[in-house]
Amino acid sequence: MKQETIEVPKQVMGIMVRHFEILIKDFEKIARQETMRRVDKRLEDIKKGRVRGYSEKHYSEFMKKKGVNVG
Numbered sequence: 377m378k379q380e381t382i383e384v385p386k387q388v389m390g391i392m393v394r395h396f397e398i399l400i401k402d403f404e405k406i407a408r409q410e411t412m413r414r415v416d417k418r419l420e421d422i423k424k425g426r427v428r429g430y431s432e433k434h435y436s437e438f439m440k441k442k443g444v445n446v447g
Contacts, residue, residue, distance in 0.1 A: 384392075422429035430438075436446045 418427070421427045439446045
C-alpha cells in the first residue's frame with residue numbers, strides 16, 4: 377500500500393493544534409464534572425445509609441486479596 381502525504385501550511389497547522397487543545401480542555405472539564413457528580417452521589421448514598429462506606433484500610437485489604445500491592 378502506497379503511503380500518501382500532504383503538506384499543511386504552518387499557520388493552518390497552528391490553528392488545528394489550538395482547536396485540538398481547546399477540545400482536550402473541554403473534554404477534561406466534562407470528565408471532571410462527571411467524576412465530581414459520581415463522588416457527590418456516592419457520598420450522599422453513604423450519608424443516607426443506602427450503601428456502606430469503606431475506609432482506606434478496608435480498601436487496602438480488599439486490593440491485597442485481589443493481588444494488588446498497595447504499598
